Amino acid sequence: MSEELAARGQTTAAQVRKDLSHFGSFGKRGLGYRVRELRASLQRIIGVDRPWRVALVGAGRIGLALFEYPAFRARGYECVAIVDSDPEKIGTVWGNLTIRGPEEFETIVASLDVELIILAVPGPAAQELAARAVDAGVKGILNFAPIRLNVPPRVPVEDVNLIMELEALSFAITQAQRDA
């Protein structure tokens, strides 16, 4: 069973068991893990056993792509607001939401109880919006802007930097060719 999980996760059985042991004991010796139970336990540990309220900040191409990505909602991330600074876009309707202006940002976060933001704005605007989000009570940021956000350590930030991903590929390929 831990063997099977290891194969799926591209790791080893011992690693799976050790990792799980950091959070508790989930299996039965001689038997394995009961899948539904393990799944539920892990969901609780990760914190995805309840929905999360998300605001999309930046209604550009990336913002749109994310907004339309059905897996988000399916996994419990519910987009409750969209903010953009482009006057052309403010007032536009996407799905069931109307795009709001940045001056309403704090109000929106507070009134809709936004916990996470997806920050998909150009680099220069990102830092200020991140700071305002944190002040307004946002608890985490998924950052697509190619800058390192300066926020208090209690607010986790996940950076998505596609350029760096491509560079990692370039490096791996270059390296492999050098060895050959």
Place this chain on the structure above:
Amino acid sequence: MSEELAARGQTTAAQVRKDLSHFGSFGKRGLGYRVRELRASLQRIIGVDRPWRVALVGAGRIGLALFEYPAFRARGYECVAIVDSDPEKIGTVWGNLTIRGPEEFETIVASLDVELIILAVPGPAAQELAARAVDAGVKGILNFAPIRLNVPPRVPVEDVNLIMELEALSFAITQAQRDA
């Protein structure tokens, strides 16, 4: 100087120096690093001292967002072809490129010398297209499909899984609250 680089990279001076030492000696003791030189050396090591030819596979929202992202071209990643399976899209023009059908995929890769693909198609289609890309000579894959691609180890794959990034945020927040 290594201090400054460390601050920027959210790490320590010793780490910066140790990391660099794996590839050679770039600074001058007592002096620091000459920025232009170091930069050029690193670009050569990473393999971004020359352009890379990229094909976009999947012309959905994500594909479009990436295609329009100016930083790609600016960093030397040149999109030379777009492939999609939707008959509605085939023949459509994006920028300077016409969207091609998947039956032309191998021909395109060979004739245009595609080295990397950005795989932005729904999960079920991804594995087959990845395999075909590898057979056609593609050297690396940036994968947006939420599956683990099965390709030979000589072909590096970088996965971008936005759900997992959000889950990492959920976990960090949940964990922090538990500690408090």
Place this chain on the structure above:
DNA sequence: CTACATTTGTGAAGATTTTCACAAGCGAAG
């Protein structure tokens, strides 16, 4: 109830990564 076949959970060993701390080298100043 006992022996057996399993598979987890986990200390201990081994491997890797990070940090420490300092010698080696460099330019400047005298």
Place this chain on the structure above:
DNA sequence: CTTCGCTTGTGAAAATCTTCACAAATGTAG
């Protein structure tokens, strides 16, 4: 030419992570 202040490059130590290997459980069969 020598001394001094500074910063890199790097062995050694410390910390962390991964693998190993086996005792502790658990169900099954006799």
